[in-house]
Amino acid sequence: MKKHWLETILKELHSEAYHWSRQCCSFDEDRAKDVLQLVYLKILEGKAVYKEKSQVKTWLFSVIRFTAYEEIKKEGRNASLDNLPEMAYENDPPENDSHEALLQALPERQKEVLLMVFYHDMTLEQCAEVMQLHIGTVRTHYDRGKKKLKEWIEKTRIEK
Numbered sequence: 001m002k003k004h005w006l007e008t009i010l011k012e013l014h015s016e017a018y019h020w021s022r023q024c025c026s027f028d029e030d031r032a033k034d035v036l037q038l039v040y041l042k043i044l045e046g047k048a049v050y051k052e053k054s055q056v057k058t059w060l061f062s063v064i065r066f067t068a069y070e071e072i073k074k075e076g077r078n079a080s081l082d083n084l085p086e087m088a089y090e091n092d093p094p095e096n097d098s099h100e101a102l103l104q105a106l107p108e109r110q111k112e113v114l115l116m117v118f119y120h121d122m123t124l125e126q127c128a129e130v131m132q133l134h135i136g137t138v139r140t141h142y143d144r145g146k147k148k149l150k151e152w153i154e155k156t157r158i159e160k
Contacts, residue, residue: 003044009056010040016120020061023115024068027100035068042067054129061116062130102152110145113138 010017021039022032039060042048048063050056103111112131116122122130128138 006043006050010043010060013057013060016057017060017064020115020120021064021068023112023119024065025072026104031068031071035064035071038071039064039067055126057120058122058126058129061120061122062132065112065130102149105152106145106148107141109133109141110148113141114145114149117142 017039018032018036021036022029025031025035039048042063043050050059053059103114106114109131113124113127116127116130117124124138124142125135127142128135131138
């Protein structure tokens, strides 16, 4: 892959890549910038290579996702079962009913699929490639996430 072409693609996708990085880093802007910088370094140094098996955007999102998880793991911030947000398993919506809070309260895979589909215009097939899951699994997470968000939104409307 030619360096000039690669730089052009990265510039075109930078805004979307930054937003995805931010979402993978639980909306922590500083960490998201660090992750994105590491991703660009990996790509430019040839540690992450685009093999033209998928779309460039899908490949880039996959590199961002795994780099974010590597960095979170390095920092020792893996959530143990005791620290998982209990909202993901309750029927009550989060106290803060903003879109961001509702999405953050979902289980991780549901959140990722919904973010990719609704905020990054990706298909479920592309999500499956990024997440390295079967399409059926991605469809299940997509469906469950939408149902849970709908349930929470309806509850908050009723309460208001």
